[in-house]
């Protein structure tokens with residue numbers, strides 16, 4: 273499904289700020305895989321997701337989705353294959369536009385945009401139903417500007433946007449990290465539901481080890497630009513937080529106490 | 537001393553100027569507000585529009601056809617800025633300045649000298665300051681039609697993509713929108729309107745002048761801000777917002793007429809305009825700072841969405 277081969281990325285090469293963020297990373301996802309990704313600050317998790325999404329060009333390696341080589345495609349062209357939700361709730365939606373307008377833009381992801389009206393009446397009905405299924409009190413606020421919504425509501429909308437036009441790959445980068453625990457749990461449950469209902473292949477970065485264990489069928493740990501641990505299936509189900517901690521201490525030399533990974 | 541009679545005599549002319557230049561201000565609204573792009577091409581493309589229209593009319597071309605040609609020339613100017621910015625990676629403000637500078641030479645080439653006159657006695661001009669009331673009516677018809685077209689366009693799938701580009705580039709790209717094209721469309725459209733305004737304004741004044749666009753961006757910004765300050769709370773509809781920009785432009789020219797009557801010299805006008813616009817631009821910044829240091833108490837019973 274997703275095939276990453278020998279991916280490397282260095283930021284600010286040749287300067288004092290040079291930083292090798294990814295070192296020769298290879299990874300293959302199967303259709304329907306839901307991978308959770310953990311790792312310390314600066315391990316390269318976001319960099320890997322951004323490389324897949326095409327935020328900037330990579331130094332070497334290749335990325336393909338369902339056999340299509342997307343390594344050289346610009347970000348907006350990859351959007352045809354990829355849905356994304358960011359850590360920052362402000363990033364995934366247009367604040368000055370209505371909820372319906374945001375959804376309508378997302379419904380046309382990967383399609384040719386024309387001079388026909390940007391949103392049809394039929395769509396509005398559909399969006400209303402979708403919003404009421406969120407159970408966030410948004411069904412009567414179809415035309416409200418997204419900028420008036422809370423962070424949790426915005427992330428829920430962004431999730432809808434990422435999945436409205438079914439993506440081949442869904443990328444979630446700590447998309448609940450900026451939310452309070454209760455809202456985070458709600459958005460996480462919604463993510464689970466959307467991934468399951470649409471049978472999406474997904475990658476979810478989280479700093480919560482328990483979430484990483486309890487969600488998805490596969491878990492990856494990253495450290496200093498490498499994938500250092502990759503478990504799936506039964507083995508993953510049996511994982512405990514203590515196993516992940518042991519693994520982490522093994523590679524980082526027990527320095528994890530000042531990291532922001534959450535244990536419970 | 538304020539001469540009320542002289543001021544009242546000047547007022548209809550100010551209204552006509554405000555309406556005709558209001559079309560330019562709508563163009564500025566498209567870049568500054570919709571696209572979130574401070575586009576300085578305007579000072580050049582306004583003159584381009586005037587130059588193209590006047591030269592074509594002098595060649596015997598129908599003035600309405602000349603307006604269309606001016607619109608197209610302005611679109612090219614906007615494309616140039618968009619090209620500088622998106623393909624060549626030049627920061628937006630600088631891209632506009634480069635276009636503006638380059639357009640000076642182009643405008644001189646078009647006109648052959650720094651001023652070209654078209655007399656309303658000789659040509660069937662669309663508007664003229666000789667006939668102020670018809671000029672206002674014709675200007676308003678243009679304004680209404682253009683607002684209608686913009687309202688339609690920005691409501692289409694492509695228009696919606698342009699708005700998303702201006703609002704949140706990250707979101708736009710993640711939703712498959714080519715933000716470079718979004719910016720170019722906005723700049724092309726905006727400068728087309730600016731040049732059209734220049735073409736009408738030149739006919740109104742009976743001449744195109746190489747300096748006619750100098751400071752136009754400031755007039756455009758002033759109109760946008762005045763319109764927003766006065767009508768921002770009552771006009772929610774996009775078409776009305778565009779119309780409030782035109783009203784802002786009329787008010788701008790009326791205020792200018794007033795300060796001229798009060799004895800300000802025409803050469804001091806630009807300093808006056810610059811300072812007024814600077815103050816208005818500072819208001820949101822200052823009020824933001826004030827709110828940050830003086831947090832408002834939550835209104836009782838007020839519905840808020842703060843927090844999660």
Ligand SMILES: Nc1ncnc2c1ncn2[C@@H]1O[C@H](COP(=O)(O)OP(=O)(O)O)[C@@H](O)[C@H]1O
Pocket residue numbers: 283284291292293311312313314315316317318319320
């Ligand atoms: N756009 C960028 N420019 C420069 N350095 C970056 C950029 N993005 C990430 N980095 C650096 O690359 C390393 C990996 O970052 P990131 O992938 O964001 O880590 P995380 O695993 O916490 O998501 C960090 O050292 C970070 O500072």
Ligand SMILES: [Mg+2]
Pocket residue numbers: 317318319446
């Ligand atoms: Mg990160």
